[in-house]
Amino acid sequence: MRAKRAPQRSLFDAGYPDHDMGRALGLMSRLLDEHPEFLEWIAADVDRGVVSSVGRRGLPCEVILRCGILKHLWQSDYRELEFVLVDSASARRFTRVDPLRPPKRSALQRCIGAVRAEVWERINRVLLGGARDDKIEAGRKVRIDSTVTETHILDPSDSQLLYDAVRVLSRLLARGREKLGPDAFLFHDHRRAAKRRKWKIPKARMKRKVKLYRELLAVVRRTLRYADGALAAVEGRDEPWIEDWRAQVVHYRELAGAVVRQTVRRVLKGETVPAEEKVVSLFEPHTDIIRKGGRRVQYGHKVNLGSGASGLVFYAVVEAGNPADSSRCLPMIERHAAIYGSAPDQVAFDGGYASKANLADAKALGVRDVVFHKKRGLKTTDMASSPRVYGRLRNFRAGMEAVVSYLKRCFGLGRCNWRGLEHFRAYVWSAVVTHNLWVIARRKLKLKPA
Structure with a gap:
């Protein structure tokens, strides 16, 4: 018996594949369409004269934004991204590139690299505002920890x-x-x-x-x-x-x-x-020498991160040098207050942030429960309203390890291969924006965590 042939789909079929990834890409695209101001912010950066007059003169701002997000989402370098935009219909649909004139690697690198960290941070704040309106993240409970993002250098000798x-x-x-x-x-x-x-x-x-x-x-x-x-x-x-x-x-x-x-x-x-x-690299001289606890020496920059119960990342502060975590406790709470208009009700910190002075200052800013993963001489009743609340917040802080791991494994925060300190900051923030956009889309679609 002759086998039946599967019906052939048109090359011009609209829509994303009927798959979790396809549905999430579609919702992410609609979320970006709701904020045309993003394109104006990116246009201001690209118009600073970064785009060369030789070859392709640049890309539309919408394509730059979406390609920058897709690069982190699919863990691609610029050469791989160039191929993906030619090979994948979903990638072309999301990024809205011209299928007859797909961008080259050099154009992608030049245009995406022109977007500053400040613009990515502004985009993140707008996304957080939308998440608050949609009741995904109110920002009243925060967990804070630090990690290291390495620069793209060899171990120095x-x-x-x-x-x-x-x-x-x-x-x-x-x-x-x-x-x-x-x-x-x-x-x-x-x-x-x-x-x-x-x-x-x-x-x-x-x-x-x-x-x-x-x-x-x-x-x-x-x-x-x-x-x-x-x-x-x-x-x-x-x-x-x-x-x-x-x-x-x-x-x-x-x-x-x-x-x-x-x-x-x-x-x-x-x-x-x-x-x-010390100078540890001629090509990335801004690199800091970081040693956290008894772990191996890392070469890059310390990044302080704040996250909520939804898994969204509120802020990512790239630090200069290797400051003690205890010195960054108050600045992180103040940064949160600048975004949400007031200090959070509850904050859970890693043990390195603990000190009596930090506890007193955080309470003075209006934080009701301030919990450190290690007590370091502090009493449970001084930090939280009850031992039960202390235990729940300490367990809540442990979830920050998963957030940091997810950012490093799936969004490239473990190592930055963009050159220069300004590009390093932009890389970190673009990874955070991609992560948050992905988390919002999956929560709206009620998909299981990736």
């Missing part, structure tokens, strides 16, 4: 940083000689010599290691002298390319000098260099 300095400066100097001519300034490429020593240092014994470090430092210092000569050679010249080239040479020359000084102090003089004085 002095030998790797010294080699990076030689490599980057040599590349810039070689480019300068191509433009100016071989007699413009003195330069010899020592990248191979630096690389050989960089690989030998980790395997060498201590006495041999110090000798190799001295040789590597000599190579770096010679390269720095070449950079100084190159900068002197272009002094007073006004070719179009020179300004950008000079800025890069000066930038990396300063960082290389700092790496040389910290290596001399640590390796040759045996000093302990404080974490705040």
Whole structure:
């Protein structure tokens, strides 16, 4: 018997697939349509002159916003996102890209990267207001904890940083000689010599290691002298390319000098260099050295997060340095009051935020129950109205671990691969906005947690 052929659907069928993901994407799209002001905010950022005049001149603001959200939702880099927009009908429908002219990776990277953290934060506040109106999240009960979002760097070592300095400066100097001519300034490429020593240092014994470090430092210092000569050679010249080239040479020359000084102090003089004085990357110099408790050292930025019973994230504060959690207790409550107009009724903190002063100050701001995961000498009755309330709030705080894990596993908050501190902040906030939009859609559809 001849098998029946399944009916063929039109290529131009509207709507999302009859699936939880499809229904959630459709509702997320409608939520974005309810706020056309988002596009005006994004347009102001894109109009700052970020978009190049070469090639595609940019993307519609609606496409930029939706592609930025889809990038986090599907955990794609820009190359994968470019393919997804060509391959997936649901992705094209959600992002509303032109199917005949899908955006290239460079256009996606340039336009999405132009949206500042402040704009993503404003979008998040509007979404929180809608969640309050829809009775999804009232913001009266809060749990607060901190985590670390890593920057996109290798685990730093002095030998790797010294080699990076030689490599980057040599590349810039070689480019300068191509433009100016071989007699413009003195330069010899020592990248191979630096690389050989960089690989030998980790395997060498201590006495041999110090000798190799001295040789590597000599190579770096010679390269720095070449950079100084190159900068002197272009002094007073006004070719179009020179300004950008000079800025890069000066930038990396300063960082290389700092790496040389910290290596001399640590390796040759045996000093302990404080974490705040260290350079751990030439490419992400804003990176902080973070150690939380007895856990491994991480390289990135500490982020303080606040969440409610719905799982929505109220705020994400990217901290400078590695401040103690106890010093961030009051600022987090004040930030919450700025969003919702008053302090919450109940707040549950991780144990690192606990102190008698923080408890008294939080109560003075109008918080009825202030619970810390570890008591640290505080009485249960001082923190909460009853032991039962204390126990419930302490269990409520434990749910923050799940929120942080969900953000890292499913929305990319564990590691930021965008370059620069401003882009780091934008990355964190865009992940939070995507997470909240997804949580609101699933709660409205009454879907099970992902």
